[in-house]
Amino acid sequence: MCRQRSGHPYSYLEIALITLLVLMTAVTVALLVLHFVTGESSSSNDYGEPSPTQKPTTTAGSENYLLGVGRADCTGPVAEIPLMGYANPDQVGGGLLTRLYSRAFIVAEPNDSRRVVFVSIDIGMVSQRLRLEVLKELKNKYGELYRRDNVILSGTHTHSGPGGYFQYTLFWITSKGLIKPNLNAIVNGIVKSIDIAHQNMKRGRLFLNRGTVENSQINRKPLLISPESSIRT
Structure with missing residues (x-):
């Protein structure tokens, strides 16, 4: 036989848990509403569609910077190399469509007390x-002029560049090991682009602007390209 509860239909523990659940639900809903309201407000203010007549804004004191830019070829092997x-592993390059480049940008204080170099490379990502x-x-x-604390390397995340420049086992499996010629080509291209930027440093200004890039990132959507017209690089 089942023992009947006396008094309240719920125990004190059940009442406490139900109350806590209701409070947590209310707080969660309030936080979500606050998040979306403030998110829409900041989005409309900070990331709205730029006016066609909008001019780039100049950062404060930017005319005092020393700036340098450089571009160098970092194309490695173009055939029979896993992308x-x-x-x-069977997705390998079959020729050259466009060359791969490393683009370096150096920004330094006029007295050369601080500097930073940002490099954008036409590769999938940067490995250690x-x-x-x-x-x-x-x-x-x-x-010690260019060190790990002032050198920023970034890949454009293209999926049409050769692999084989990682040190991790998982990447070695899919790229059929370390491909030294490709690693050397990327390293040499990055260093050369920094060399060019370093040699061309001049006093200049920094501008900030924003806009929309149309019809980009098609390399992540292979279904948009017919097999007959696709070219692997």
């Missing part, structure tokens, strides 16, 4: 092995 990003190789070459050339 980075598809995780398919690649970064260490670049830093070693820069140290041999410039001493």
